[in-house]
Amino acid sequence: MSPPRPSADSLSDFDRNLLRQSVRDLLADRWPAERAVELETDPAAVAAVWQAMAAHGLASLASKADETGLREVVLAFEELGRASCPAPLLGAVAANIAFGTGQTNATRALLDDLHQGKAAIALALGAFDGDRGAGRVEVRDGRLSGKVSFVEGAQSVTHVLVLTDRPTGAAIVANGAAGLTVQETPGLMIPAFAELIFEDTPATVVNTPSQLLADIAMVARLACLARAVGAAQRAFELAVDHAKVRKQFGQLIGQFQAVQHKLANIVIALDGARLTLEAAAEARDSGDPAWHVFASAALAFAGPSLREVSIQTHRALGAIGYAEEHEAPRHFRRVHTDVARFGGAPRARQELADYLLGPRQ
């Protein structure tokens, strides 16, 4: 579907730089790198940083009243990635888009709570996830049944926003509602994803066109890509700093051409990932109907490229970056997690092939 028309009041590049700096400062204060490992496993700490972000106005990103678009969402997620902060911004952005128009009393109340930091939302894309194992949820008489996997942030939120495909809708479920089971599924990412089982679970369901739900899913994919870019960029900066101080064989390792070329390749990959991501976000913000093609291109390039960036970053850091208390392993986890989700790069490549060659017969 066509994205919203651009607003005359949308932010300038200068404003965006200010916004980026303010998010970075906030996270440096509330989610300092030296405490990130300890904080990320504490749901209360995640809830607290979310309240601080909401107080900063970040909970209303991508909402109608806010005049912010995908470019602002992208930069906020880049900063979350840099800081290794698992704050539940994804659900907030999705809710702001889903309930931005045609509000009911219930959704208006939820958005008010969300923007004040009283509510935090996890996003369950279900049938709109793009991953074969993501599951789906059905609605019957305002109640949900089904199972969705790979939901992030369920440990620290007040609500879950569930996208449904039969019929298409956006459903709000209170965390702790009867008939909702939340089961952590440990893996690469910390905090862990969760599996959500709905058994005749009461929900507020808003009928929503599937195109809008697909739009939300694409925004989620780009937001997570942005987080991966931020994490990869930060880990890379650590590697560059390391190459300028670490001495072996009597010289700085950054003087070795093998290290220089490794780091130069990372620059190219990171530039490519960031520029295509920003171009896709700008295309959506400016109302370009082809924005999803640019989005697929960004996702298709960044998947394998950011993985390689992450691996090569670790090779430049050597064993110094291999300890879990170092920042780099967190970024490794983040990058590999976020580029593998939602069908990852293979799905994005298929989308591009569909666009260029027509769908497969």
Added chain:
Amino acid sequence: MAVLPAHDMGPAANAFREEVRAWLAKHWTPEQHAEHLKKPFRHRGWDTEFSRLMGREGWIGIGWPKEFGGQGRSPAEQIAFVTEVANSGAPAHAHNCGETIVAQALFAYGTKEQQDEWLPAIRRGERTFGLGYSEPEAGSDLAALRTGATRAGDDWIVNGQKLWSTGGDKSEYMWLAVRTDPEAKKHAGISVLMVDLKSPGVTIRPSLALYGKTFSATFYDNVRVSAKNMVGKVNDGWRVITDALAAERVMIGATRMAHLESVFDRLTECVKKTPLRDDPVVRDRIGALAADLEVARQLQLRNSRLVEQGKVPIHEAAAGKVFTSELQERIGQAALDVLGTGGLLSEDAPSAPLGEMEQVLRHSIMGMIGGGTNEIQRNVIALRGLDLPR
């Protein structure tokens, strides 16, 4: 067309693009194109008649400042222009070197007299150049060049040898880097001369390069060049060369980009018409290349935005050059995988599914070596972009 959607480059560039298209439709007809394709491959692209026509009609120097007779077009408009020219297949190479490299240097370092004489001739498509940089002992390490020039009255006397000059056998002049102070440290003793290749003492020896066109070795045996033909101050040539190189890299990159987009378009159009279109492996490969093309476009756009802001992209230009030239390699390889043995056939071979694809691969080598090898570009990114220690 099976290409990525065009980026909206703004109303001015969009309107200008239409103007360029209309002109090309009138002056480079399918009949002319078919006639051009009858020429041996090595002669294609270089057509001084067409360059003069473009010059007469004001299509050379569109990005030049107005004070030098240009149109002062923005980088976005220039990208639209080179893209349209490349897509049309019109032979626009002959004036390239003069228009982009020599003219840029003359704007910054030329005397008023030089600007008045040389710029209009270049703009009319009447003065063509080759680049005389590399030597047997000076390739990546360009500042090690030894071709010397010594002063004799109002002239310089040039002795030495240059290698790998594209178009060196077709051009009228050589944009020649020479050593004018053998005592000075490497970069300090270099100057730039514009040398008439018909001068006594010049020998040109063309050879066929892997990509199917010629490049030349040139020999200079006591060649007399007027001091009026030196651009920039004596021994200040390194600055002239590097400034001009940085400025032209953006447009060269845009031209290469346009070429790649049209190659990719031909490949996908060909795939679309065959059962290959439903092959999941082929589709995956095409999808990956499309994403890479978008990356190459974005790297080029960044460079042109920097130029527009009055900045000189250095490591950014290097990144664009590395990525785009290596993408050409990947596209050429993919074409051979997708088309199989048929991809090895020339376009005029019977039963060739799609010609010129193996040529894309042969050509990619030049992209990775010419204008500073990709290894040197990576050094630039590391040292200038990341400030890593030497």
